[in-house]
Amino acid sequence: MKTPTATRIHASDASVTVLSNTPFITDWSRRYFGPWWNAFEVPAHSLCSGPLVIADVDELEYADLATRLAACSHEEVTYAKAKLLLTRDSTGTIISAVSPDEGLAYRSESLAERLTISGCAPEPVALAAARIAREMVRATLLWDGWTLLHASAVVRDGKALLTFGSKGSGKTTTALLLARNGFDLLANDRVFIKPVGDELRVLPWPSAAAIGLGLLDALGLYDVVRDRLQAGEQLHPTQHQDVTDALLAGRREPLWEPGGKKERKVQVFPDQFSTWFGMELATSGTAATLLFPRIDPAAAPALVDGDRTLAEDDFMTGSTEDRYPDHFHLARGINGGGNDLACASVAERLAALPHHQVVLGHDIQANADFLAKLAGVQ
Structure with missing residues (x-):
């Protein structure tokens, strides 16, 4: 059995802990929130009460929940631009959901302030865990008058x-x-x-901050980003592959989605x-x-x-x-x-x-x- 790791995140009086069987996931939350919110590693065995996100790479758990959810009545919604199959228990307080395209399963226990994520690969689980942790902190701050x-x-x-x-x-x-x-x-x-x-x-x-290629170039930051990418470093995974390809090819003009209504931008951690x-x-x-x-x-x-x-x-x-x-x-x-x-x-x-x-x-x-x-x- 893998030894769990944990990252605790603080903003003002709000906090949440991300617990995982995969260090990549807690490292991701520490990297993502650390520069602006106080995120630091804590011993997994020292967890106390408070909002908790349990985010594990566990294909069997994902497959089990996906199978059970598919067999019962559920609704189809959209979350993070992905299809989500969702069902609630008779009280409406326990919510189960599966995102088939992302290989993610969720179980939310709102009264206990706990949400569990099971997934097939580390990166989608890490993205989902950070997103959920941020929403938990947001809720606490808003209830506290922010x-x-x-x-x-x-x-x-x-x-x-x-x-x-x-x-x-x-x-x-x-x-x-x-x-x-x-x-x-x-x-x-x-x-x-x-x-x-x-x-x-x-x-x-x-x-993640969205910066257009033209603005990045005008700010004198284009070559910094391109050099980092050529050296094997990566930007945020929500960035469209066309943007990465344009950077590597040295194209500096704005890049537009088909139809020309929305610009595709660099996504900066x-x-x-x-x-x-x-x-x-x-x-x-x-x-x-x-x-x-x-x-x-x-x-x-x-x-x-x-x-x-x-x-x-x-x-x-x-x-x-x-x-x-x-x-x-x-x-x-x-x-x-x-x-x-x-x-x-x-x-x-x-x-x-x-x-x-x-x-x-x-x-x-x-x-x-x-x-x-x-x-x-x-």
């Missing part, structure tokens, strides 16, 4: 600059430019926030911001400034007039989590972005902070100089 914003964030001297906007507005560009000019990177796409005394505290939401790009990562901060950029290729970077402030779309909700709907009842009934009272309190506090609306062009160095000066780095 709210989830759709924003990028950087931190300097403990003060966080939050950048808002829809896809293509420049959130990622702004965050990465500032992270290369004196700021620490806190979040690429979303951030937890909570009033604590007179401050608005912010925490990161660990995730959280720890690769440090190990590949030399960026410092922040684990928390205090909200200080709000930035609302838009991209105009022909424009010089500048402050612009406007009345843009926080909108409903700047707050994450359960409906925005289309890739990971709460099929396993991990949220325990709370909205995926936080309760209405917490959101209203955050919105009121943020409205009192400085707001800057800016236009950014395609001159990356000019953008960097402008943002650094605006943020007080220069």
Whole structure:
């Protein structure tokens, strides 16, 4: 019998433990969450009460559950872009599910805050375990009064600059430019926030970051990524193979899905911001400034007039989590972005902070100089 290993993950007062018969899986969680949440190895025999993800490579257990589930009444849903066959017990508190395409089986015991994953191969199990662990931490934070914003964030001297906007507005560009000019990177796409005394505290939401090939090249990071790939290192496995092929072939222009509506991007592990790009990562901060950029290729970077402030779309909700709907009842009934009272309190506090609306062009160095000066780095 394999000796189990365990990784414990902490964010504020929330925690979850990932336990596995395969060290690759707990190592993956430690790597994925370690840069932003406090993830560390713990002795498997010392586990105490609290949310638990048991994630094992066990083909027999997977096959047994898949066979039993197929023989009973079940529904077909989608989770993480994969088909999921799902059934509930008579009380609705124990949920079993199988993802045939991924070779994964799940058993969720929501009252016990425990979810068990059995799979046929280490990498899919590791991806699923990290995803579930993050959802458990999210649920605890939201119940504790945190709210989830759709924003990028950087931190300097403990003060966080939050950048808002829809896809293509420049959130990622702004965050990465500032992270290369004196700021620490806190979040690429979303951030937890909570009033604590007179401050608005912010925490990161660990995730793989999507960076387009053109932006990667403009930031001067393209050759770093290509050299690492040629040396045998890997980016996040959610990256499309076409992107990997384009990098290895030296193609730098944006890569689009068929139909041209969505760009296929490089998927960067959280720890690769440090190990590949030399960026410092922040684990928390205090909200200080709000930035609302838009991209105009022909424009010089500048402050612009406007009345843009926080909108409903700047707050994450359960409906925005289309890739990971709460099929396993991990949220325990709370909205995926936080309760209405917490959101209203955050919105009121943020409205009192400085707001800057800016236009950014395609001159990356000019953008960097402008943002650094605006943020007080220069």
